[in-house]
Amino acid sequence: xVKGVINSCLYKAKVMHHRLAPKVHSFxxxxxxxxxxxxxxxxxxxxMKFMSRNRFNLFNFRDKDHLQLPRENPDTTKNAxxxxxxxxxxxxxxxxxxxxxxxxxxxxxxxxxxPVSFYFxxxxxxxxxxxxxxxxxxYLEMKPYFLGTDTRQNDTFKLNTEKYFYVSPFIDMDTNxxxxxxxxxxxxxxxxxxxxxxxxxxxxxxxxxxxKSLTDANLLLYFISFPLITFKVITxxxxxxxxxxxxxxxxxxxxxxxxxxKEVFRPY
Numbered sequence: 001x002v003k004g005v006i007n008s009c010l011y012k013a014k015v016m017h018h019r020l021a022p023k024v025h026s027f028x029x030x031x032x033x034x035x036x037x038x039x040x041x042x043x044x045x046x047x048m049k050f051m052s053r054n055r056f057n058l059f060n061f062r063d064k065d066h067l068q069l070p071r072e073n074p075d076t077t078k079n080a081x082x083x084x085x086x087x088x089x090x091x092x093x094x095x096x097x098x099x100x101x102x103x104x105x106x107x108x109x110x111x112x113x114x115p116v117s118f119y120f121x122x123x124x125x126x127x128x129x130x131x132x133x134x135x136x137x138x139y140l141e142m143k144p145y146f147l148g149t150d151t152r153q154n155d156t157f158k159l160n161t162e163k164y165f166y167v168s169p170f171i172d173m174d175t176n177x178x179x180x181x182x183x184x185x186x187x188x189x190x191x192x193x194x195x196x197x198x199x200x201x202x203x204x205x206x207x208x209x210x211x212k213s214l215t216d217a218n219l220l221l222y223f224i225s226f227p228l229i230t231f232k233v234i235t236x237x238x239x240x241x242x243x244x245x246x247x248x249x250x251x252x253x254x255x256x257x258x259x260x261x262k263e264v265f266r267p268y
Contacts, residue, residue, distance in 0.1 A: 013209025
């Protein structure tokens with residue numbers, strides 16, 4: 001373990017997608033993800049061989065890969081914590097020096113695609129107060145979703161909200177995300193479902209896993225076990241898209257329904 005790092009860890013996990021309509025389609029695959037205290041990243045970068053910050057490595061945390069404000073003209077001088085803090089304040093939340101944890105993939109050997117990152121934000125008494133979900137599409141657009149204190153139920157943040165984002169060409173944009181995010185501990189369990197406007201659930205996605213120590217040995221092991229994890233993710237997305245196309249699932253073009261693509265960061 002890295003001296004002075006007490007919150008950051010890894011999760012060995014499984015991703016599951018299950019489409020209920022208009023045709024059934026399911027798949028799952030194993031992954032690993034980083035769960036990082038944003039205040040510990042510099043210590044990790046300085047002490048670990050295979051992880052760095054804004055510098056080429058096996059695994060590289062790049063601040064630019066995450067939410068940056070303002071949306072129209074991002075301030076690139078700020079780091080990820082500063083931008084998330086600004087975003088929280090814009091939503092009426094001030095956490096002071098409270099910790100911010102992010103569940104995410106890191107840039108791997110210079111390549112990055114991260115479909116979703118989850119932030120869990122704590123106040124200065126270490127009480128979880130909110131969560132932010134960063135969703136990205138294959139056009140590298142991003143949209144954040146804010147889950148405030150009022151959405152917390154015990155150790156889970158829950159929110160059903162309009163999507164207003166182009167995530168998959170095989171899912172209509174006039175739908176709702178339903179977030180069910182357990183605060184990570186020894187186990188990881190998050191779920192995002194899709195509902196149509198009639199209130200019918202038609203898509204289920206889960207991410208479940210177990211906690212592992214963040215060490216160079218584990219990073220090397222997972223690099224070998226899950227080679228080029230970020231490239232694997234984008235490859236699987238296109239492979240599953242081909243299967244959906246062959247099943248003749250309705251295809252929605254990116255340029256259609258622009259009125260349903262709102263508050264998008266890094267617009268294509």
